[in-house]
Amino acid sequence: MPMHAKITQMLFSVIDELNQLRPPDEHLAKDLETPIAGDSGRLDSAGLINLIAVTEQKAAAELGRPLLLTDDRTLSQVNQVFRTLGTLADYIHLRLSEKNDG
Amino acid sequence: MEIKAFTVADLKTALVSEDFWLTKTLPITKHRALSYSRNPRAAADDLVLLVAYQDNQVVGYLGILPDKIFSNDAVYKLGWLTSWWVEPSCATAGVGAILLFKALNAYDQYIGVSGSSREARKALQASQRFMALKPLQGLDIRLRLNVTRDILRGFPALKIFRGLFKIVDGMLDEVMGFRRFFWQRRKNPCQGLTFEYISAIDEEADRFIQRHHQQDLTRKGKPDFNWIMNNPWILSAPLKDAASKKYYFSSRADRFSYLAIKVFEHHPEMMGFLLLKVRNDRMSVVFSYFENRHAASITAAVFHHALVMNMSILSLYDERLVASISEFGCPCWSTKKKSRGFSFSKAFADIPLANSRMQGGDGDLVFY
Numbered sequence: 001m002p003m004h005a006k007i008t009q010m011l012f013s014v015i016d017e018l019n020q021l022r023p024p025d026e027h028l029a030k031d032l033e034t035p036i037a038g039d040s041g042r043l044d045s046a047g048l049i050n051l052i053a054v055t056e057q058k059a060a061a062e063l064g065r066p067l068l069l070t071d072d073r074t075l076s077q078v079n080q081v082f083r084t085l086g087t088l089a090d091y092i093h094l095r096l097s098e099k100n101d102g
Numbered sequence: 103m104e105i106k107a108f109t110v111a112d113l114k115t116a117l118v119s120e121d122f123w124l125t126k127t128l129p130i131t132k133h134r135a136l137s138y139s140r141n142p143r144a145a146a147d148d149l150v151l152l153v154a155y156q157d158n159q160v161v162g163y164l165g166i167l168p169d170k171i172f173s174n175d176a177v178y179k180l181g182w183l184t185s186w187w188v189e190p191s192c193a194t195a196g197v198g199a200i201l202l203f204k205a206l207n208a209y210d211q212y213i214g215v216s217g218s219s220r221e222a223r224k225a226l227q228a229s230q231r232f233m234a235l236k237p238l239q240g241l242d243i244r245l246r247l248n249v250t251r252d253i254l255r256g257f258p259a260l261k262i263f264r265g266l267f268k269i270v271d272g273m274l275d276e277v278m279g280f281r282r283f284f285w286q287r288r289k290n291p292c293q294g295l296t297f298e299y300i301s302a303i304d305e306e307a308d309r310f311i312q313r314h315h316q317q318d319l320t321r322k323g324k325p326d327f328n329w330i331m332n333n334p335w336i337l338s339a340p341l342k343d344a345a346s347k348k349y350y351f352s353s354r355a356d357r358f359s360y361l362a363i364k365v366f367e368h369h370p371e372m373m374g375f376l377l378l379k380v381r382n383d384r385m386s387v388v389f390s391y392f393e394n395r396h397a398a399s400i401t402a403a404v405f406h407h408a409l410v411m412n413m414s415i416l417s418l419y420d421e422r423l424v425a426s427i428s429e430f431g432c433p434c435w436s437t438k439k440k441s442r443g444f445s446f447s448k449a450f451a452d453i454p455l456a457n458s459r460m461q462g463g464d465g466d467l468v469f470y
Contacts, residue, residue, distance in 0.1 A: 037196040045188055045198025046221070050228035052199065057230070070203035078196040079103070 003096065007089045008032065010062045014054045015085070018047070032086030038079045048082065055088075065096055103161065105200055107208070108151040110168075114139045127189070128348040129153040129163035137333035137469075142325035144168040149181070149208040154188075154197045161189040162197035166205050167466050169214070172321045173453050180212040180446075181205060184466040186222055187350045198225060206231065211449040216465020217442055231448055237441040238460055240419035241427060244435040247274050248383065248414045281433040282409065291402035291430070298364040303327045307364055310372045314391035319458035322389060327377060331360045335469040336381065352470060355381050360388075365403050367396070374400045378407060379468065383414035388463025390420045397422040401430050419462030442467065 001009075012030040019027045028034050028042055035041050037048055052069045059067035068074075074081055074091075081091045108116060113135050116122040123132070130138070130151055138150045145168070154162035166181040183205060188198045202225065206213055215226060226232045250267040253260060260267075300307060303324040315321045339346075339354040346353040358381050365374035374392035378385055385408045392400045401423050408416040418424050419442055427437065444460055 037194060037199075039195075041194035041196070044193045045196070045202075046225040046228045048194075048196050048199045049202060049225050050230075052203075053228060053230040070207065072204070072207060075105075075200050075203055075207075078200055082196060 004089065004093050006063060007092050007096075008085075010058050011055065011085055011089055011092075013062065014051065014058055017054050017058075018051060021050070022047075030085075032084060032089060034085045036084060036088065037082040041082075051082075055092075059092065063096070067092060067095060103154055103156045103195065103197070105204065106153045106155060107149050107204065108153065109147050110139050110141070110144050110150055111146040113150055123345075125155075125158070125160045126348065127160040127350070128345060129160050130165065130185070131335075131345050131349050131353045133333075133337055134165075134335045134353065137329075137335055138165070138167070140329055140333055141168060142329050143170050149205070152201050152204055154192075154201065156192070161192045161195070162201055163187055164201035164205055166209070166213075169320060169465075171214075171319050171455070171458075173319070173455065173458060176453075178212060178450070178453065179209070180214050180450075181209040182214045182216055182465045183218075183222075184469075185351045202226075202229065206447060211447050213447040213449075214465060215445040216467050217470075218445075223443075226445060232445045233448055233451065235444045235446060235455055235460070237443040238419045238462060239421065239424065240417060240440045240442060240462065241424050242438045242440050243408075243416040243418070243427070244414065244438070245278075245408055245416060246383070246412070246414040247271050247278070247435055278433060278435065285431070285433055289431070291398075291432070292406050294368045295399060295403055295406075296366045297403065298366070300362045300364060301331065303362070306372060307362070307375055310364075310375050311391050314375075314393075317459045319455060319460055320464050322461075327362065327389070330377070330463075330468055331362060334358060334360070335466075357382050361407070363403070363407070365392070365400060367399055374403065376400070376404065377463065377468075378404070379463070380411065380413070381470075383412070384417060385411065385413040385415070386417040386462060387420060387423065388468045389461050390423065392422075394422055397426040398430065401426045405430065405432050417462070 015028050015030050036043055036051065043051060056067050056069055059065055080087065082088055117132065117135050144150065148168045150166050152164045153160055164183065165185040167184050168181050171178050171180060186201065248271060250264060250271050253267055254264065308324040311323060336352050336358045337354050338358045340356065342354060361378040361380065363376045364372050365376065367373045373396045376387060377389040379388045387404055390400065404423065442462060444465060446455060
């Protein structure tokens with residue numbers, strides 16, 4: 001499976017985990033267009049913090065790669081990185097590719 | 103959105119800048135900024151305040167209180183999170199997350215949290231980067247009934263009966279006062295105790311504290327107590343001033359003060375040191391130093407001060423004082439168990455924090 005597809009699958013499993021803690025009418029859709037943070041975002045501070053923590057965990061477990069989403073580089077562009085699930089998938093892909101290149 | 107990070111040095115500059123204080127919402131009050139800038143455990147380049155601005159207005163902030171903790175012979179620098187606020191209309195903008203992770207990064211992941219709101223606890227738990235220490239088990243002892251306030255808080259429509267409630271309050275407290283009077287005459291718990299009030303830690307108190315703080319996690323000393331007493335975050339003031347209306351956290355109370363007491367018994371040697379905090383009608387023992395065998399006398403000293411100062415509630419978190427309350431037997435309206443939680447980031451996981459003593463004023467709790 002290509003890396004981007006693996007990342008998408010991983011993020012969908014993150015959403016499954018987050019949804020367990022949310023009431024049914026606030027469940028996040030497993031869709032790359034699902035807004036996360038920003039004007040139309042669906043997650044409050046605790047929700048976004050949880051998403052970051054679970055994503056880092058699952059990246060290590062499911063992709064076998066350590067991923068840090070709380071460094072200054074990511075924090076300086078939170079609204080771009082976490083605008084939708086798709087933008088997050090792209091960013092993770094970029095970060096993991098950089099590690100490969102490095 | 104722009105996040106500005108203020109170090110101690112930056113805050114000193116902000117204090118004399120006019121622009122910093124012009125925003126609709128203030129990220130800090132002037133007296134709190136002064137306090138941050140005088141923290142004896144902070145270096146000039148320590149980060150102490152993160153502020154999120156959007157269109158030149160404050161939409162979030164997080165204060166950080168630099169401190170040191172001690173475990174065996176090692177000293178660790180950490181920051182206590184304090185005053186974490188996000189403008190509700192920006193709740194989904196990621197402001198809270200950015201502030202938290204920036205604070206963690208600035209302190210190499212060594213962060214502590216003392217007490218916290220429900221929202222903050224939820225966010226900290228969600229981060230999976232914190233572990234909770236066993237909470238301090240304390241007591242709230244109600245010395246005066248003061249039901250007027252509680253009734254009016256629950257049933258504001260009964261405000262017209264305020265006078266009547268106050269009379270009933272007063273009468274019932276008089277009855278309790280009589281009971282205490284006879285109890286004091288019978289037991290005379292403060293017999294032989296003398297006190298010295300100090301506005302700054304003197305040599306004798308300093309030596310005494312140093313002898314008794316070795317098991318404490320934060321090992322407060324003379325510079326710390328002098329700083330705390332002279333730089334409160336809450337001022338005694340009758341009304342909300344312009345700044346307190348623009349600041350989300352407490353900045354004033356009708357009555358707020360610290361009382362540093364040296365306790366003596368019979369001989370000229372000190373047997374205890376207490377730092378008491380008075381906020382309105384509540385007295386809290388925020389730091390206490392004494393030997394276990396003197397717990398009953400120190401309890402008597404604390405009670406005596408709470409009664410003389412007409413406090414409604416006395417809060418204790420020193421387990422020795424809490425344990426001696428049941429034998430003390432002073433008449434009171436009720437005792438209620440309370441707990442104070444402390445969390446530390448997982449960077450502390452290998453450090454045996456639980457072996458050390460936490461006090462009721464640790465973290466930022468001494469200031470509220």
